[in-house]
Amino acid sequence: MAHIDTVHTIIEAWKTGDIDTVLDQLADDVVYHFHVGSRPLEGRAHIRRFLEKFGAGQTEIAWRITRHVEAGDTLFVEGVDDYVNADGVRMRVPYAGVFEFENGKVLRWRDYVDSQAVEDARQGKAPPEWVEPLLGA
Numbered sequence: 226m227a228h229i230d231t232v233h234t235i236i237e238a239w240k241t242g243d244i245d246t247v248l249d250q251l252a253d254d255v256v257y258h259f260h261v262g263s264r265p266l267e268g269r270a271h272i273r274r275f276l277e278k279f280g281a282g283q284t285e286i287a288w289r290i291t292r293h294v295e296a297g298d299t300l301f302v303e304g305v306d307d308y309v310n311a312d313g314v315r316m317r318v319p320y321a322g323v324f325e326f327e328n329g330k331v332l333r334w335r336d337y338v339d340s341q342a343v344e345d346a347r348q349g350k351a352p353p354e355w356v357e358p359l360l361g362a
Contacts, residue, residue, distance in 0.1 A: 226329065227295060228295055228298070228300040228324065228326050229290070229293050229295060229300060231250050231324075231326070231329070231330075231331065232290065232293075232300065232302060232324060233290070234246065234250055235247050235250050235331075236288050236289070238250075239276075239280070239286065239288060240286045240287075240288065242280065244273060244276050244280070247276065248269045248272065248273060250330060250331055251269055251272065251330055251331045251334075252327055252328070252330040252331060252332045253268070253269065254267070254268065254332070255267075255268065255269065255330075255331055255332055255333070255334065256332070256334070257272050257275075257334045257335075257336075258335040258336060259336050260336060260338065260340075261335055261336065261337055281311060282310065282311025282312075283311065284308065284309045285308060285315075286307070286308040287305075287307040287308065288304070288305070288306050288307060288308065288320075289304050289305055289307065290303070290304040291303060291304045291305070292304070298325060298326040298327065299323065299324070299325050299326075300323070300324040300325075300326070301322070301323050302320075302321065302322045302323075302324070303319075303320070303321045304319075304321075305317055305318065305319060305320055305352075306318045306319075306320040306338065310347075312347075314347060314349060315346070316343070316346045316347070317346060317352045318338055318339070318342050318343050318346055318352065319338070319339060319342060319352065320336070320337075320338055321336075321337040321338075322335060322336050322337065323337075
């Protein structure tokens, strides 16, 4: 199975709130940088707690990958994190991620998002113009 297929499994599970399936795609000693620059989460238990908190109240989840490049056990993705948050605000934020795999499982996961785009979305502002083609993909 291609590594992009594993990430698509994570996305589809996330859309339905199936955290167990998300975690099944991760190595036991996974390290997840949910926001590069912040301290990473280490291990499935820490990631479970983060995902339960982050996903609480999310609806209309339409997270999607529009481009990807895979080289060996490294996968780079670009797309849009798109959902309605617990406050009822549509969040459409450009997203990039790097996944490193070992034995078919995600060993390292780094998310890159524009903090200003997140704050703008929370305030109801439209996403950056360059995101529009990604939204229609």
